[in-house]
Amino acid sequence: MSQKKTVGLLLLVAVANCSFSQNLPVDKKATTQTIHLYQNLKRLSGKGFLFGHQDDLAYGVGWKYIPEKSDIKDVTGDYPAIYGWELGRIELDHPMNLDSVPFDAMKKFIGEGYARGGIITISWHLNNPLTGKTAWDPAPGTVASILPGGEKHDLYKTWLDRIAAFILSLKGKNGELIPVIFRPFHELNGNWFWWGGKNCTSEEIKKLYRFTETYLRDEKNVHNLLYAFNTDRFASKQIYLERYPGDEWVDIIGFDIYQGNNILRNEDFMKEFDRTLTDLEEIATEKNKIPALTEFGFVGLPDSLWWTKVFLKTLQPHHIAYVLGWRNAGYTTPGHADFYVPYKGQASAKDFVDFYNADNTIFQKDIAKEKIYE
Ligand code: BMA
Numbered sequence: 001m002s003q004k005k006t007v008g009l010l011l012l013v014a015v016a017n018c019s020f021s022q023n024l025p026v027d028k029k030a031t032t033q034t035i036h037l038y039q040n041l042k043r044l045s046g047k048g049f050l051f052g053h054q055d056d057l058a059y060g061v062g063w064k065y066i067p068e069k070s071d072i073k074d075v076t077g078d079y080p081a082i083y084g085w086e087l088g089r090i091e092l093d094h095p096m097n098l099d100s101v102p103f104d105a106m107k108k109f110i111g112e113g114y115a116r117g118g119i120i121t122i123s124w125h126l127n128n129p130l131t132g133k134t135a136w137d138p139a140p141g142t143v144a145s146i147l148p149g150g151e152k153h154d155l156y157k158t159w160l161d162r163i164a165a166f167i168l169s170l171k172g173k174n175g176e177l178i179p180v181i182f183r184p185f186h187e188l189n190g191n192w193f194w195w196g197g198k199n200c201t202s203e204e205i206k207k208l209y210r211f212t213e214t215y216l217r218d219e220k221n222v223h224n225l226l227y228a229f230n231t232d233r234f235a236s237k238q239i240y241l242e243r244y245p246g247d248e249w250v251d252i253i254g255f256d257i258y259q260g261n262n263i264l265r266n267e268d269f270m271k272e273f274d275r276t277l278t279d280l281e282e283i284a285t286e287k288n289k290i291p292a293l294t295e296f297g298f299v300g301l302p303d304s305l306w307w308t309k310v311f312l313k314t315l316q317p318h319h320i321a322y323v324l325g326w327r328n329a330g331y332t333t334p335g336h337a338d339f340y341v342p343y344k345g346q347a348s349a350k351d352f353v354d355f356y357n358a359d360n361t362i363f364q365k366d367i368a369k370e371k372i373y374e
Pocket of ligand 1: 086088098099125327
């Protein structure tokens with residue numbers, strides 16, 4: 001081959017490599033199914049958005065652990081496309097998480113959702129490693145204490161060992177590892193968690209994010225994770241990016257937003273939601289990341305038309321890959337509603353069916369057709 005031809009061929013390979021690598025997750029050793037999940041999430045972002053629900057198969061309003069039951073299925077006849085789960089307390093080797101979901105049962109539910117062609121995402125409200133209290137104990141110095149050189153660093157590594165063991169135990173029917181969207185240190189711009197806002201510096205949390213990922217990937221050989229970076233509501237793109245660990249550490253970018261707590265009126269919610277979605281999508285385009293609404297909800301769903309007139313109406317012009325409704329804990333104390341998707345007979349259930357039937361919402365039956373792991 002002439003020198004000219006060789007150079008030409010090398011150039012071609014380099015260009016092909018370069019554009020290909022932009023369509024790969026940040027873990028260079030990600031499993032085949034994880035790569036496919038990433039690429040299909042990207043592909044589907046333009047088409048519609050996947051609907052997800054936290055703890056969907058474990059319990060709902062008025063029930064717990066009934067095989068194949070789901071509040072979403074009771075209302076629509078279909079399961080969600082995304083299943084959210086929570087690992088808080090696994091770090092302590094407890095048999096169940098902070099919401100009393102046994103990890104063994106969770107593993108089974110994860111297998112079921114994956115077998116149906118659904119997607120798994122996992123959050124982690126890990127305890128405070130410095131004080132031994134909960135995730136909501138914002139003691140100063142906690143993040144610094146678990147970074148390399150810190151007094152609780154070795155303890156934190158044992159916690160990550162348990163996370164790794166769980167993630168590596170998730171297998172499909174052919175023994176393949178089940179891909180998981182992992183979103184550690186969520187809502188990190190708020191002040192309520194020990195890893196959040198003013199409770200540590202931006203540099204500290206970025207270091208922690210990078211350490212966590214490096215340890216899981218390079219020490220524990222975990223290669224079935226996509227990494228989701230996620231804030232709470234945010235005031236500007238600049239604020240969103242203050243604690244962002246860097247493009248080479250993140251696959252999915254998202255934020256959490258709730259109506260009911262501090263945004264009461266539909267109009268105010270819609271305005272804020274639309275602006276944050278626009279900001280997120282701009283960042284996602286600039287950085288070539290997948291945008292997602294990593295948690296949302298209107299506590300108790302008092303507005304019977306909320307799904308179509310507020311939520312869908314605002315989402316429609318956007319290109320978010322998925323949305324995750326928070327857990328249906330039920331009526332935790334009499335009269336105190338703690339649920340975010342409708343159950344059968346709930347005031348917004350009928351409207352949720354219209355939402356389900358809209359062209360751009362994707363639930364289980366639709367996602368199964370997409371064969372996202374192939
Ligand atoms: C929070 C609430 C808590 C729960 C935690 C972890 O936002 O729903 O009740 O313990 O998530 O799932």
